[in-house]
Amino acid sequence: MFRSVQGSWGVLYSMMDAPPGARRLLSLPAVYLCLASAVLADGLQLSGFATVRGATEADGPLEQDQAIARLQVGLDWTSTSPFSFHVHALARTDDTGSERGTVGFPEAYLEANFRSERARLRLRGGGMFLSTSLENVDALWENPYAISSSALNTWFGEELRPVGFDAAYFRSGVMVGATVFRGNDTLGALPPDRGWALHDRWTLLGEKAPVDGEVYTSVSAETDGRLGWSARAGWIGERLTLQYTHFDNRSDGLRYGDLYNWNTRFDIVGVGFTAGPWTFASEGGWGPTYLIARGRRFVSDIRACYALVSRRLPRGRATVRVDSFDDGDASDAALTLAYLYLPRGRLSGGVEFATTGEESRLMLQLRFGFSGP
Amino acid sequence: MRRLAAWVLVAGASVPGRAASLVVEVRDPGGAAVSAAVVYAIPEGRTPLPPPRDAVMDQKDRRFVPHVLAVQTGAAVAFPNSDNVRHQVYSFSPAKKFQLPLYEGTPRKPVVFDKAGVVALGCNIHDRMSAYIVVVDTPHFGVTRDGRTELQDLPAGAYSVRLWFSGMRDEPRPEAVTLAAAERRELKLSTARP
Numbered sequence: 001m002f003r004s005v006q007g008s009w010g011v012l013y014s015m016m017d018a019p020p021g022a023r024r025l026l027s028l029p030a031v032y033l034c035l036a037s038a039v040l041a042d043g044l045q046l047s048g049f050a051t052v053r054g055a056t057e058a059d060g061p062l063e064q065d066q067a068i069a070r071l072q073v074g075l076d077w078t079s080t081s082p083f084s085f086h087v088h089a090l091a092r093t094d095d096t097g098s099e100r101g102t103v104g105f106p107e108a109y110l111e112a113n114f115r116s117e118r119a120r121l122r123l124r125g126g127g128m129f130l131s132t133s134l135e136n137v138d139a140l141w142e143n144p145y146a147i148s149s150s151a152l153n154t155w156f157g158e159e160l161r162p163v164g165f166d167a168a169y170f171r172s173g174v175m176v177g178a179t180v181f182r183g184n185d186t187l188g189a190l191p192p193d194r195g196w197a198l199h200d201r202w203t204l205l206g207e208k209a210p211v212d213g214e215v216y217t218s219v220s221a222e223t224d225g226r227l228g229w230s231a232r233a234g235w236i237g238e239r240l241t242l243q244y245t246h247f248d249n250r251s252d253g254l255r256y257g258d259l260y261n262w263n264t265r266f267d268i269v270g271v272g273f274t275a276g277p278w279t280f281a282s283e284g285g286w287g288p289t290y291l292i293a294r295g296r297r298f299v300s301d302i303r304a305c306y307a308l309v310s311r312r313l314p315r316g317r318a319t320v321r322v323d324s325f326d327d328g329d330a331s332d333a334a335l336t337l338a339y340l341y342l343p344r345g346r347l348s349g350g351v352e353f354a355t356t357g358e359e360s361r362l363m364l365q366l367r368f369g370f371s372g373p
Numbered sequence: 374m375r376r377l378a379a380w381v382l383v384a385g386a387s388v389p390g391r392a393a394s395l396v397v398e399v400r401d402p403g404g405a406a407v408s409a410a411v412v413y414a415i416p417e418g419r420t421p422l423p424p425p426r427d428a429v430m431d432q433k434d435r436r437f438v439p440h441v442l443a444v445q446t447g448a449a450v451a452f453p454n455s456d457n458v459r460h461q462v463y464s465f466s467p468a469k470k471f472q473l474p475l476y477e478g479t480p481r482k483p484v485v486f487d488k489a490g491v492v493a494l495g496c497n498i499h500d501r502m503s504a505y506i507v508v509v510d511t512p513h514f515g516v517t518r519d520g521r522t523e524l525q526d527l528p529a530g531a532y533s534v535r536l537w538f539s540g541m542r543d544e545p546r547p548e549a550v551t552l553a554a555a556e557r558r559e560l561k562l563s564t565a566r567p
Binding site for chain 2: 045047070071074076078080082084111113114115116118120122129131137138139143144168170175237238239241272276277279311314317340342344369371
């Protein structure tokens, strides 16, 4: 399995390390190849969604492009064996000044599941979202409750993407998990430098996303040769979920060209509860992050939390979410109201209003989903 | 009127061939009622099985509904997704290994459970989702609610009454029960290890 993981990463990295123009040319045929493979081969499945969105102009945490079109495709190979693989491809019109941010892969991993009647062991190798979010719980890390994600999960979508190995063990409702990862050296740059944000633009593997116009952040670049780690534990019941996660990217905090490393240690607690049509979810995270400049260590204690209440309706879903976040110097809050219209069929729509008091944003979205045997 | 009702009851009970029923109460060693336990009665001797009834294992609010489903061998089970998130249902249990690709709505084809045994279900997207399908070689089964279930329409005869519950390590010793026509018997079972 280890050789397989290395092999698949070799292909992906060779694409990421190519010059931008060549990489774009390479990545498009790769998507077509995936499409053709899924049609021709048993056990392969394509699913995903396309969205078009319009948003009013807003600055600060609510800033994003005013017109966005995105296509997200999941390619999954499953079988009755314990092994499977998952590739998440994304193409979008909003590049927000990033490099290699238009077409690529947010995730790609191999997975093995070993399950007895009472317990399950899941092993993953590749690039993946950390399995902590109680908000982005749909396939392709989509948020089923609102159009944007909370400040906490937006940050994870932008900067936290373990590239390594993850093991999770589940038994009688108890979950323990651990991850060892490379990359993620710049994790922690965005909250203190650019500021917290509320959107759903996930950084691609190999992408360089801007922090302040001079330096960039990358989920997959490995500059200091240090491995990061994460551990988590929790109770995953039918209705109630409680979990605690800690991660440490063990970064050296130094600058490498246009990438500035931040050393970040972060704790997250989460609680989720479902009762009939109602869902409640809340996560809070806190921890120090620092960089080293001119021999000095600059530390910021960053913090973010959210709470959401969502109600399933006969043909839709309504959600209220409250965010609170602190970049080490100042704190802010946001209120988000979302209604998703979910008729039977592939087309759905959504409207979301978010405000920080100083800035407000209204978004309208049309979504076309596809999946299924 | 009461006399008439009593007479009808007695006369009905004495009709030869009328089905019996078995009311089963399941308790743990501490005396607490055990819910979602599967009780099934296997007739002694070779009895041709009737065609199995189809069943549904729904997915709602990122839970399987019901948590425990009992079906007769050969039953076709539909897996509708009533959520607005996608699910990817799988089982690696020896009794039935299958994977439903990621889907919304209801898959066109149900899954046929053609081998007796316990099938543990999961969802690849949502770790908290788990459920069991207990496949039995008899049409006489029930799932306890508040510790009780009633097996109805049992032909008179001898049965081996068996029990399955989540977390079971060793199956409790089966109870031998002989039912007369139209008899309504109460039976107490314990989840204590044999």
